[in-house]
Amino acid sequence: MPHFKLVSFERCPYVQRSVTLLREKGVPFDIEYIDLSNKPDWFLALSPLGKVPVLVVDDETVLFESAVINEYLDAVTEGRMLPEDPLERARGRAWIELSSTFFIDVWKMQIAADAESLSEAFAGARERLTKLEEALPEDGPYFYGAELSLVDAATAPGLQRLAWMDALDPSLDAYEGLPRVKRWSDALLARESVKGSLREGTYERFLDWLDARESWVSRARRAA
Ligand SMILES: N[C@@H](CCC(=O)N[C@@H](CS)C(=O)NCC(=O)O)C(=O)O
CATH class of the missing domain: 3.40.30.10 (Glutaredoxin)
Structure with a gap:
């Protein structure tokens, strides 16, 4: 190795x-x-x-x-996290690409300085999530079903940040009408590999960073 x-x-x-x-x-x-x-x-x-x-x-x-x-x-490394079938592999890669756009949406949500910018960025995130809802399998919880794939590993950090934002501003109601995305997010965020993908204290330092930037979500949280 x-x-x-x-x-x-x-x-x-x-x-x-x-x-x-x-x-x-x-x-x-x-x-x-x-x-x-x-x-x-x-x-x-x-x-x-x-x-x-x-x-x-x-x-x-x-x-x-x-x-x-x-x-x-x-x-x-051992084990394959994308299907062998070329079409299914390509489909996975395409959704990994979409998840990168979703990262940008969630990043814009974090740095939004006012309610309007937050809602604009959130609308973008919701667009991506709605497409993902349609792409996720009925039996889930992951992108290809029961087994974790590269699509899941690629999207998890964006879903984690969305969950942070949703907790900081519950009025977002981020998963409304998106049961498959919610099930996916819950399954991913409960996995040890995802939980351990940040070093200790990162979330607390993330909150400090939001405060220092005076981001809208941070101001709303302090006002609540
Ligand atoms: N498409 C790249 C994006 C990586 C990326 O944007 N990384 C950010 C940090 S999260 C970065 O290094 N930014 C430095 C800069 O833009 O100066 C990837 O998937 O690796």
Whole structure:
């Protein structure tokens, strides 16, 4: 088994995709956290886009882009988390791409400075969730049914942040009319691999960060 090292930023949902996968498969790895507001030179030299995650394989080869990293990790570790059938695989990849757009929606919800921006960002998230509701199987709870897949690992961090936002502002009622998405989210957020994909204290520091940004959801929470 090669040696894996992830370069991360503690609140980054894209890195969580890979941490979830590695934890799910019980594969050892190292992780180094950096400050994205003060990127170290060694990181800028490694990362072609200046973004995390970066996966360093055997101290030698650098991979970037979380979906690509996860496909590689899945291929070189035991068990397959995408179906063999090319059409089903491609369908999974397409929904992983959609989940990246969903991450941006939820990010915009977090940084919204007023009620209008929050509601605009939330409308985008709901659009994505409505499409996911239609794509999820009847028997669930995961994207392909009973087994966890790369689509699930890729979407979980976005669903986790949506759950945070929904708890901070219950008036959002984020899952209204979306029973499959709710079941999916509950199943994912209960998994050890997903729970352990953030280091301890990240949620508390996330709340501090929202406060410092004076985001709308944070102001609403303090006013309540
Ligand atoms: N498409 C990339 C997105 C990664 C990404 O946007 N990472 C953010 C942190 S969550 C980042 O490194 N941003 C640094 C910057 O934009 O300067 C992936 O899937 O890996």
